[in-house]
Amino acid sequence: MTTDLKPVPELTELNRPYFRAAAEGRLCIQRCRPCGHRWFPPSSRCPACLSTDVEWADVSGRGTLWSWILMHQRYFAGFADEIPYPIGFVQLEEGPFLVAGLVGVDVEDLVCDLPVRVVFEESRDGIVLAKFTPAGSVAATS
């Protein structure tokens, strides 16, 4: 079945805390209570120590742009009118990596190791996404 809409996740008991926090403007991922490890995407168990005693905890929202690409290919009709669009592979200050859209930045200013900060944008149907923008930019401080 084709759709002209952007892909969005179905909310589940496991991933709902992430999206609820994003809707409130907070970046929140899982953390293991016994060992402190953090990870994303969500899982029922800690990948470091295998404990199921896990919680959701806010992260700073700061990270570094490990790498980025510009998507020129029309894989999703819902993204077609944004082509070419930048996508980042961001390493959060706390360690985990996220794939995320990049906003508020010109392509010429994209460079690996750029410090970035989370901003939130709604995709559709109430699903808010954590995207990233250069840490020094106006958008990040608003």
Added chain:
Amino acid sequence: MSIRDKTAIVGVGTTEFGPRYRHLDPEVTAFDLAAEAFTSALTDSGLQKSDVDGLITARLPSYGRLADMLGVRHPRLVNAFEGTGRMSGVALQTAVMAVVTGQAEVVACVYGNNGRSAGAKYGGGAGDARGDVSTAIYDSMHGMTSPGAYVAMMYQRYRHEFGVPEDALAPIAISNRRNGALNPNAVMREPITYEQYLAARYVAEPLRMLDYCLINDGGVALIVTSAERARDLAKPPVYVTATAAAGDLTNYYTSTDFFGAACRDVAERVHRDAGLQPADIDCLQIYDNFTPTVLFSLEGFGYCGPGEAWEFVKDGRIEVDGALPVNTSGGHTAESYMQGWALHVEAVRQLRGEAGERQVPNCATVQYVCASPIVTSHIFRR
């Protein structure tokens, strides 16, 4: 326990890549293509179907369906792998282990793929929206998809870390196309120029169309048996001297060390077990889903140092008449994307002296390398 030279590939078969690329056939099934390759490999080996007592499939929806189509009812070794490129190396390893341990004596490894005719995309699937089966939705919600884009992420980083110029991948794409022109079974029979490479449009920038593998329908089969059994068959045996694997398994295809740790682990073992180092290898078959993977493979396996591969591939070194020929069939960007399987066949053809105009003279050793979330490597010899 050493497996050195205890098994051999004795039969290889492929479908015709060019005609299938040019004329899509919505009626052909993956099973048809697999069966065609199996039959061709069997003939190539001089064995009878009744000799086959092991069946490994890849990318087929049902191993049972293929077994029934082929009339192989009681194989002693049965396995089925998913349709990813990393599995071609894993499948051969499984066959080798089965023969060495005596579980089976003649193992057919069979791949069939009708994805192109069936409209399969290597990207764009929204897939599992709940994230229960695949976590891809957490990336696709940002418009990120397709293995090529994940490799593009790695290559962008590689360029940043090592100061790599805009045109660094051109020698790989150009060499592959030159080899394709020498390979009657290749899809692409025309070389490309440096200007044509640079003019190709971006797909996931910094990667261009000519950095990408050619999606195609096809089948490939390999028949593996013991060295003893191999001696009396139709073709000179191609011995598996060593083989090893290591995963690089995270949530992403993108590997933040360019698969380096896994490659070094595999390289150390496969070179040690073969008693051969990179300097002893006459020809390389490198899994090239996208051209940067060739760079990561060369560095990971010690053919050059970190950040040096983009210069290593220049000036004809990896061309068919260069010091270290790579992907002599044209690889995945010129022969056809068969998810590593046809590269195994090319290794065999080179060692048998069957590579025609693209034959590497005095080719006695060939190494296969796949740098991916499951890194594999084999060293073959004649």
